[in-house]
Amino acid sequence: MSSSGQNSKEAQRKAAMAVLAHSGAAEIAGRLQQIAVPAHENLREPENGLVMLRGRVGGDGAPFNLGEATVSRAAVRLATGEVGFGYTLGRDAQKAQMIALCDAMVQSAQFADEVEAKVVAPLRAAMIAERSRKAAETAATRVDFYTMVRGEG
Amino acid sequence: MYVAVKGGERAIENAHRLLAHERRGDRDVAEVSLAQISEQLSLGVDRVMTEGSLYDRELAALAIKQARGDMIEAIFLVRAFRATLPRFGATEPVNTGEMQVRRRISSTFKDIPGGQILGPTFDYTHRLLDPQLAEGFVPEQPLTAEALQAATPRVTDILGRDGLIEGSPQADADAPVGDLTREPLNFPADRDLRLQNLARGDEGFLLALGYSTQRGYGRNHPFAGEIRFGEVEVEFFAEDAGFAVPLGSIELTECQMVNQFKGSANEAPCFTRGYGLAFGQSERKTMSMALVDRALRARELDEEATSPAQDEEFVMSHSDNVQATGFVEHLKLPHYVDFHSELGLLRKLRQEFAEANEAPEMQEAAE
Numbered sequence: 001m002s003s004s005g006q007n008s009k010e011a012q013r014k015a016a017m018a019v020l021a022h023s024g025a026a027e028i029a030g031r032l033q034q035i036a037v038p039a040h041e042n043l044r045e046p047e048n049g050l051v052m053l054r055g056r057v058g059g060d061g062a063p064f065n066l067g068e069a070t071v072s073r074a075a076v077r078l079a080t081g082e083v084g085f086g087y088t089l090g091r092d093a094q095k096a097q098m099i100a101l102c103d104a105m106v107q108s109a110q111f112a113d114e115v116e117a118k119v120v121a122p123l124r125a126a127m128i129a130e131r132s133r134k135a136a137e138t139a140a141t142r143v144d145f146y147t148m149v150r151g152e153g
Numbered sequence: 154m155y156v157a158v159k160g161g162e163r164a165i166e167n168a169h170r171l172l173a174h175e176r177r178g179d180r181d182v183a184e185v186s187l188a189q190i191s192e193q194l195s196l197g198v199d200r201v202m203t204e205g206s207l208y209d210r211e212l213a214a215l216a217i218k219q220a221r222g223d224m225i226e227a228i229f230l231v232r233a234f235r236a237t238l239p240r241f242g243a244t245e246p247v248n249t250g251e252m253q254v255r256r257r258i259s260s261t262f263k264d265i266p267g268g269q270i271l272g273p274t275f276d277y278t279h280r281l282l283d284p285q286l287a288e289g290f291v292p293e294q295p296l297t298a299e300a301l302q303a304a305t306p307r308v309t310d311i312l313g314r315d316g317l318i319e320g321s322p323q324a325d326a327d328a329p330v331g332d333l334t335r336e337p338l339n340f341p342a343d344r345d346l347r348l349q350n351l352a353r354g355d356e357g358f359l360l361a362l363g364y365s366t367q368r369g370y371g372r373n374h375p376f377a378g379e380i381r382f383g384e385v386e387v388e389f390f391a392e393d394a395g396f397a398v399p400l401g402s403i404e405l406t407e408c409q410m411v412n413q414f415k416g417s418a419n420e421a422p423c424f425t426r427g428y429g430l431a432f433g434q435s436e437r438k439t440m441s442m443a444l445v446d447r448a449l450r451a452r453e454l455d456e457e458a459t460s461p462a463q464d465e466e467f468v469m470s471h472s473d474n475v476q477a478t479g480f481v482e483h484l485k486l487p488h489y490v491d492f493h494s495e496l497g498l499l500r501k502l503r504q505e506f507a508e509a510n511e512a513p514e515m516q517e518a519a520e
Binding site: 010022061062069070087090131136139143 | 272321397
């Protein structure tokens with residue numbers, strides 16, 4: 001595969017992972033039930049751990065350690081060889097395992113389109129709808145300054 | 154002499170059983186759920202996550218429930234939990250410039266690009282107790298308006314374009330990011346360690362210190378350049394995957410304090426800055442943190458350091474409420490042997506004092 005092809009595949013995997021990490025475990029599980037999941041095995045048993053979250057001095061300067069967060073991770077290999085990785089904030093190890101499974105399917109020529117259409121796309125639509133709702137609520141609290149005009153208008 | 158004291162076990166066991174009973178309170182009153190704490194006492198959860206130094210809403214809610222609402226006890230529980238899990242590594246630094254802003258205000262520019270967005274705030278409330286909230290109150294649905302697609306740049310970025318404010322210090326590629334959970338604190342401490350310390354620091358302690366700078370103890374003339382709260386995306390470079398994987402998003406509050414300017418023969422005068430960052434909606438915390446961060450830069454900015462908030466050893470050694478409560482509360486533990494050695498010494502000294510004061514009289518009487 002060419003390097004640009006690899007980059008676009010990586011971007012596709014990241015985009016799917018971002019949607020899945022934002023989605024609830026129950027929602028992912030519900031969507032996964034709608035596809036015939038291929039045979040797979042756990043390459044890394046789902047596990048909990050921590051990551052140190054970093055910020056930047058002044059927002060854009062040198063990094064510093066802000067505090068930790070719980071994370072879960074897993075790795076899955078399809079019978080056809082594709083290896084998927086799952087990482088998510090929180091302690092739901094099964095969610096990490098489902099993300100890993102989806103990541104493996106995204107890399108499979110046979111399953112990529114189906115997992116995108118039946119799992120990732122609907123979850124992405126829900127995520128965008130939720131974001132839009134919050135953005136619209138927030139927008140209603142934007143201040144519209146106006147100037148009081150004195151004298152003859 | 155070491156004296157083993159036994160016999161407290163049963164009393165301790167029964168005390169903990171009584172604690173569990175008291176924690177539950179009146180059993181005819183419905184038990185509070187973690188979801189209720191997380192959803193309805195959310196700013197308390199934010200504080201426990203920030204000072205517990207662990208982003209996990211559910212665990213923070215559990216800690217608050219277990220601690221009967223004692224925030225420092227809850228923070229202690231969360232800190233202790235951290236030790237039970239392995240650390241996979243550090244995330245990529247979050248980009249607060251790309252925050253999904255839920256609130257964003259500036260007290261320095263009225264017309265900032267992206268606008269003044271009040272979001273969910275206590276500001277402008279009348280601080281009158283609301284009896285409606287006592288039971289069964291159903292709030293109205295929030296109003297909505299069309300969201301602007303325009304970016305919300307940081308106010309400091311806008312000032313920075315004209316050179317009116319100092320830039321943020323950039324990373325030294327050779328220096329690893331300091332981590333006070335891994336190495337003991339040494340002084341003088343660099344800004345990364347100071348910010349980590351302040352981020353975990355007690356809100357009340359930092360509030361008092363920040364306030365002290367405003368009252369003249371290390372004055373640095375602050376303006377709240379910008380306060381923003383919202384969601385930021387987190388990425389983690391996963392070695393197995395070979396690229397930075399998205400982990401989801403977290404809520405953060407950021408405060409950019411704009412402070413009195415400095416300049417020299419070689420440098421045009423410009424504003425200086427202090428920085429605050431915390432989990433969740435933690436406005437008072439990040440404002441206090443930014444004030445103290447700026448005060449602690451006294452040495453770097455050649456300012457006279459005469460006040461507590463400017464003394465990094467004093468601030469950093471006393472900001473951690475888990476350490477502080479540990480040392481203060483350990484006074485409750487048995488000190489029988491220590492105390493009895495002091496008691497013995499005191500009795501001896503008093504006896505010597507009495508003998509010394511009696512002796513001359515006896516001598517006088519004898520003469």
